Amino acid sequence: MNNSTDAFLVKHQDWHCKDSFDFEKGGSISEFNLRYETYGELNENHSNAILICHALSGDYHCAGKYSQDDKKSGWWDNVIGPGKAIDTNKFFVICSNCLGGCQGSTGPESINPKTGKAYNLTFPQITIKDMVDAQYRLINHLGIDRLHAVAGGSMGGMQTLQWAIAYPENVKNIIALATTARQGAQAIAFNEVGRAAIVQDPEWKKGHYEQGEGPKVGLAIARMMAHITYLSDKGMESKFGRNKKQNPDNQFDVEFEVESYLRYQGESFVNRFDANTYLYFTKALDLFDLHLKDEKLDHMFSTIKAKCLVIGFTSDWLFPPDQNKAIVNSMLRCKKNASYAEVEMDFGHDSFLVRAPELYTMIETFLHE
Amino acid sequence: MNNDHNQHKSDWTEIRRKTDFEIIGNWIEPNSQILDLGCGEGELISCLEKEKNVYGIGVDKDTEKVIKCLKKNIPVYQDEVQSVLKNFPDKFFDWIIFSRIIEDLNEPGEILKQSLRVGKHLAVGFINHGFWLNRLHFLFKGSRIINSVYTDPWHISQRTNPFSLKEFEKFCKENEIQILKKNYLSSDWVNSQTFFPNTFAGYAIYKLTQ
Numbered sequence: 001m002n003n004s005t006d007a008f009l010v011k012h013q014d015w016h017c018k019d020s021f022d023f024e025k026g027g028s029i030s031e032f033n034l035r036y037e038t039y040g041e042l043n044e045n046h047s048n049a050i051l052i053c054h055a056l057s058g059d060y061h062c063a064g065k066y067s068q069d070d071k072k073s074g075w076w077d078n079v080i081g082p083g084k085a086i087d088t089n090k091f092f093v094i095c096s097n098c099l100g101g102c103q104g105s106t107g108p109e110s111i112n113p114k115t116g117k118a119y120n121l122t123f124p125q126i127t128i129k130d131m132v133d134a135q136y137r138l139i140n141h142l143g144i145d146r147l148h149a150v151a152g153g154s155m156g157g158m159q160t161l162q163w164a165i166a167y168p169e170n171v172k173n174i175i176a177l178a179t180t181a182r183q184g185a186q187a188i189a190f191n192e193v194g195r196a197a198i199v200q201d202p203e204w205k206k207g208h209y210e211q212g213e214g215p216k217v218g219l220a221i222a223r224m225m226a227h228i229t230y231l232s233d234k235g236m237e238s239k240f241g242r243n244k245k246q247n248p249d250n251q252f253d254v255e256f257e258v259e260s261y262l263r264y265q266g267e268s269f270v271n272r273f274d275a276n277t278y279l280y281f282t283k284a285l286d287l288f289d290l291h292l293k294d295e296k297l298d299h300m301f302s303t304i305k306a307k308c309l310v311i312g313f314t315s316d317w318l319f320p321p322d323q324n325k326a327i328v329n330s331m332l333r334c335k336k337n338a339s340y341a342e343v344e345m346d347f348g349h350d351s352f353l354v355r356a357p358e359l360y361t362m363i364e365t366f367l368h369e
Numbered sequence: 370m371n372n373d374h375n376q377h378k379s380d381w382t383e384i385r386r387k388t389d390f391e392i393i394g395n396w397i398e399p400n401s402q403i404l405d406l407g408c409g410e411g412e413l414i415s416c417l418e419k420e421k422n423v424y425g426i427g428v429d430k431d432t433e434k435v436i437k438c439l440k441k442n443i444p445v446y447q448d449e450v451q452s453v454l455k456n457f458p459d460k461f462f463d464w465i466i467f468s469r470i471i472e473d474l475n476e477p478g479e480i481l482k483q484s485l486r487v488g489k490h491l492a493v494g495f496i497n498h499g500f501w502l503n504r505l506h507f508l509f510k511g512s513r514i515i516n517s518v519y520t521d522p523w524h525i526s527q528r529t530n531p532f533s534l535k536e537f538e539k540f541c542k543e544n545e546i547q548i549l550k551k552n553y554l555s556s557d558w559v560n561s562q563t564f565f566p567n568t569f570a571g572y573a574i575y576k577l578t579q
Binding site for chain 1: 436446457
C-alpha cells in the first residue's frame, strides 16, 4: 500500500541506441541517447505499459522523488504513482526525455561523435513525429510491442495523437490533454516572440555558445512570456492579485508578487534548459499540423485504432477547448471510439498539471480495462 | 418519507428508461450510426451496442455522467446539445435520439431542424404537458402539479419548456417534418393510449424524418 509519509523513490536510466536516426525533415544522426524513467513492473504479457509524453519544458522525471529529502516530485506526480490515477501498482509507466531535448537525451547541446563538438545548430530539425519515432524505438528496446496507453498534455498531447496515427497497431489507448491537431497563429506568434528574445541575445552567437554559457537573458525572457500563456487572467488574479513583494530598490525593481514569480520562473529555467533546444522544440510545435493539404483532418484519423480520450480545460487560451474538440469531432466522423471531456478550472493551459480530482477520475476510468 | 420518495423516483426512472429503450430500441436497425443527445450515463447506447452492434455517440454536459459513459467504454462528448450538430455532415447518423431532453433545450425547434439535416431519422420522446391532470390541477388549484413526473417545486427546478403533443405535431406539420411512427403512452408510460392522446397520454415517442 501507498504510505504517504514515504516518498515514492525513482531513478533515471539511459538507453544508448547505436543505430542511426533519420529525421522527418532531413538529416540524420549516427547514434542517440534517450534518458528515461520507469515506475511499476512490466507484467508477464508486457501488456500493462503506459508511455507518458512530456510538454515543451518537461522532462523524463514525471513522478516520484530521487531521495526522501528531495523537495520536488516529478512533474505529474499528482497523477502517477502507487494508488494514483495512473496506478504504478497496476501499470508499468515509462517517460523519456524527447529526442532533441536537453535533459539527458541527445539534442543540440550533445557532442556529435563525428566532430567531437556540440551539434548546436547542426542538429537536424526535429518534429513531433521524430520525437515519437524515437520513443517507439525505446519501447521496442524495452520489449513492449503494444502500449496499453500513451498519455500527455500540450506538446505531449500532440505526441499521443502522432502515436495513434503512426503506430496504430502498437497503442491501445491515448489520452491527450490541453492540446491541438495543429498549432494556430496565436501559439506560433508567442513562440516567435520567445525565439526572437533568444536569437537577439548577443550571447546566443548563432547557436554556437559554450556549454554553461549562452543567451541566458533571452531564454529567461522567452520563458517569462511563455509562462503567462500557460496561466489565465483569473488564475493569476487569484494567485497574485496586486500583492506586493517588497519595497523596491528603484522604481523598476520587482514590486509585485507576479513579477517576482515570473522572474523566478525565467531564472530557474535558464539553469535547467538549453536555449537551442528551446528553439528546436518551439519550432517542432509550430510545424505540427495533422491537416492535409486540403485542410482536412479526417484522413489522418481514419486509420487509427486506439481508443481516444481528449480533455480540454475551460480556461486554456493557448490550446482552447475548441481545438481539443476539433480532434474528437474528426475522430468521431471517422467512427472511432473517441471521447471529449472538459474540466472547468481556472489555471489556464497548465490546468492539466494541477490537482483536480475530476481529471484523475476521468483518467483512471478511461484506463480501466 | 424521503427514502420512500426517492425509491418512488427511482422506480419511475426505471420505467421511463425501459419505455425509451424498448420503443426506440425496436425502431433502430442493426449496425446503425446513432447520436444520443443528452445521453446521461450512456445506458441506451451501451445496450444498443451490445444488442444491435450500433456505433453510438453520447452527448452530455454533466461531468459525472460523462465519466459513467467512459466507464461503459462508449464514445462520449461533453458539450451542450446545440453545439455538436454542426460538426457532422448531412445524414451522417441513421438515428438521432432525443430522450426526455427536448424540454430542456433553448430553441428546440431549431435544434430539431438541424438534427434532421445530420440524421436520417429522429426518435423524440417527451412528456405530454397537455395531460388532463396537469390541466385540472392548474385550473382548480392555481399552481403547477408536483408528482412523479414533475418532481420538484419551481424554486429548485432548472429552466424547462414543457409542451403538449398537439403543439409538437403542429410544429412538425408547419415545418414539413414527416411523422413516420408515433407511440402514445398512458399515464403509466407502459400501456398504449390512443383515445384523445393530447388529453390522456402521459408520454409520447415519435419517429421523424424529412
